[in-house]
Amino acid sequence: MSVEHAAVQRADFDQVMVPNYAPAGFIPVRGAGSRVWDQAGRELVDFSGGIAVNVLGHCHPALVGALTEQANNLWHVSNVFTNEPTLRLAKKLVDSTFAERVFFCNSGAEANEAAFKLARRVAHDLYGPEKYEIIAAVNSFHGRTLFTVSVGGQPKYSDGFGPKITGISHVPYNDLEALKAAVTDKTCAVVLEPIQGEGGVMPGELAYLQGARTLCDEHNALLVFDEVQSGMGRSGHLFAYMHYGVTPDILSSAKSIGGGFPLAAMLTTEKLAKHFAVGVHGTTYGGNPLACAVGEAVIDVINTPQVLAGVQRKHQQFKTRLESIGQQYGVFTEVRGLGLLIGCVLSDAWKGKAKDIFNAAEAQDLMILQAGPEVIRFAPSLVIEDADIEEGLNRFERAIAKLTS
Numbered sequence: 001m002s003v004e005h006a007a008v009q010r011a012d013f014d015q016v017m018v019p020n021y022a023p024a025g026f027i028p029v030r031g032a033g034s035r036v037w038d039q040a041g042r043e044l045v046d047f048s049g050g051i052a053v054n055v056l057g058h059c060h061p062a063l064v065g066a067l068t069e070q071a072n073n074l075w076h077v078s079n080v081f082t083n084e085p086t087l088r089l090a091k092k093l094v095d096s097t098f099a100e101r102v103f104f105c106n107s108g109a110e111a112n113e114a115a116f117k118l119a120r121r122v123a124h125d126l127y128g129p130e131k132y133e134i135i136a137a138v139n140s141f142h143g144r145t146l147f148t149v150s151v152g153g154q155p156k157y158s159d160g161f162g163p164k165i166t167g168i169s170h171v172p173y174n175d176l177e178a179l180k181a182a183v184t185d186k187t188c189a190v191v192l193e194p195i196q197g198e199g200g201v202m203p204g205e206l207a208y209l210q211g212a213r214t215l216c217d218e219h220n221a222l223l224v225f226d227e228v229q230s231g232m233g234r235s236g237h238l239f240a241y242m243h244y245g246v247t248p249d250i251l252s253s254a255k256s257i258g259g260g261f262p263l264a265a266m267l268t269t270e271k272l273a274k275h276f277a278v279g280v281h282g283t284t285y286g287g288n289p290l291a292c293a294v295g296e297a298v299i300d301v302i303n304t305p306q307v308l309a310g311v312q313r314k315h316q317q318f319k320t321r322l323e324s325i326g327q328q329y330g331v332f333t334e335v336r337g338l339g340l341l342i343g344c345v346l347s348d349a350w351k352g353k354a355k356d357i358f359n360a361a362e363a364q365d366l367m368i369l370q371a372g373p374e375v376i377r378f379a380p381s382l383v384i385e386d387a388d389i390e391e392g393l394n395r396f397e398r399a400i401a402k403l404t405s
Helices: 010-016 061-071 084-096 108-127 146-152 176-182 206-218 240-244 289-302 305-329 354-363 386-404
Strands: 028-032 035-038 043-046 101-105 133-137 168-171 187-192 222-226 250-253 264-268 332-338 341-346 375-378
Touching: 043 386, 061 289, 084 101, 084 289, 101 108, 108 133, 108 146, 108 187, 108 222, 108 250, 108 264, 133 146, 168 176, 176 206, 187 206, 206 222, 206 240, 289 305, 305 332, 305 341, 305 386, 354 375, 354 386
Parallel strands: 133 168, 133 187, 187 222, 222 250
Antiparallel strands: 028 035, 035 043, 101 264, 250 264, 332 341, 341 375
């Protein structure tokens, strides 16, 4: 049965929504694969993936089927009870990673909040209240709660909200010597993104991540990897830590894990999980049956040699063409990233103009992302068709050509 909805337009956003977002001037209404259609019927190629969320594109049949089936059975029961989709997805995550225990929630910020609280709780229980300091990287991003913006350490997100969470310091990313100087016996955790996403699509250096692991071991601190953006196949491995061969103590996952449905998880070991005893931490919606049913379908599709190898191949397809565009038009100096999390670093003449390129791409019917004012970011579906890659890159080149003409 169809339902009649009241007509709304983009202008309505400015009348009824809190102005903390500035969305594009069109409203997407339908998606299929890596194509999106707006209210006027315009078709766009999607290289943004909902900010690295739509890991299987729009309306993937396996996800639609899982959601529909579960919607006809059970929507929500809270964590007073458990449910079958939660347990099935948790078992698959445990079987596929270093983890032995899983905590489900709804967003990356919640997963990181849980990770940081667990790290402090472990240190408190084992070593006393003085071991609570957290070291994170400059220009990192871990969410928008007060705790997570404090760990992220970017003033534009954390200033103006009163006192920040104390006991947190920041060192330059990929600077092992600075990290060595910062870690002490009061450090309870080192928090890193294996690939900085919002910070400019900056991959971690192997020696840096290995060094962080060693420092944590030497100081009885926990290594926390934020894989909200880099996880669930995005790097060409199920999680980016597998690319480096550096295993964390705690890992946060969100975005792609739900394929577009709100879902997140904190992964850890049995030994550490014991410190979250009953009542210590919780969430009403975490482990929601609908979300976990979709999450199970996501991991079933992604965690296959065919899909993960395809990510590596498509990375090269993007990189080769983007480097060619960069050389021809002089707009960017470097194409970096892992798998299908790719950043184009703008040249000196174009620094600060990422928004101009974003707008030019949209005018050519292409959806892309920024990672700050100096990096253009691509985070498409992991199963994007080669034809969509070529068409999207053609549109991107037309946008660049028009900007530079």
